[in-house]
Amino acid sequence: MRYIAGLMLFPMLFLAVPALAGPATKPVPLTEQWRQFVATPDKPHFDRLYAGVRACHKACLRQNTPLSDDTIAGLARLIAQRNRLALRLSFAANPLIKPDTTALAQSYGAIIRVDPTAFLRVAYDEKAPQAVIVGDAAALPDSFADDNSSQVHELSARRAALARVGDSDLIPLRDVCLARLDADINRFGGQGGQPKPVHPPAPKDKPRKETIT
Secondary structure, eight states: OHHHHHHHHHHHHHHHSOOOOOOOOOOOOHHHHHHHHHHSOSHHHHHHHHHHHHHHHHHHHHTTOOOOHHHHHHHHHHHHTTOHHHHHHHHHTGGGSOTTOOTTHHHHHHHHHHOHHHHHHHHHHTTOOHHHHHHHHHOOOGGGTTOHHHHHHHHHHHHHHHTTOOOTTTHHHHHHHHHHHHHHHHHTTOOOOSOOOSSOOOOTTSOOOOOOO
């Protein structure tokens, strides 16, 4: 009986001994994750940073810790290069961007002119507040200050691009952006207009002839 009891006790000794834990993995600070993503803007770096950004909103806002100027500059560079992951992060991290920041404005303008559907699609999918999306669509960099001609030219180019967006779920958002751009174009001395259809009519001096077949 003593032998059997000993056998029963033997495995219990192993259960009682705590497992040797390996070295604890130190969490990477969010600021370092931003630096890593800007340096290597791939999906693995994005996934880690995106989760951290989403989790950090309330705490970061409470601690008043907006994104640094270097981080904003890195994001702006990547967005101008049409990096969709950077564009997603810019909308996800919007609460952490200082309200008076205009560094992203030029990059937003660049992607709107080249790929307006991507701009609206990412903003829509990220559930960014409409006021934020419209503000970003119309935001101008500081270099345009006091230059009404350049402001009108830039906003008109964005307007023409956004007017081509035809995805049905994006049209309400597109039209709100167009209305804001029209208002700003008029304010700066240009001439706005109503949202154009996806396939605009031919110029007035060359009216389109409809042929019924």
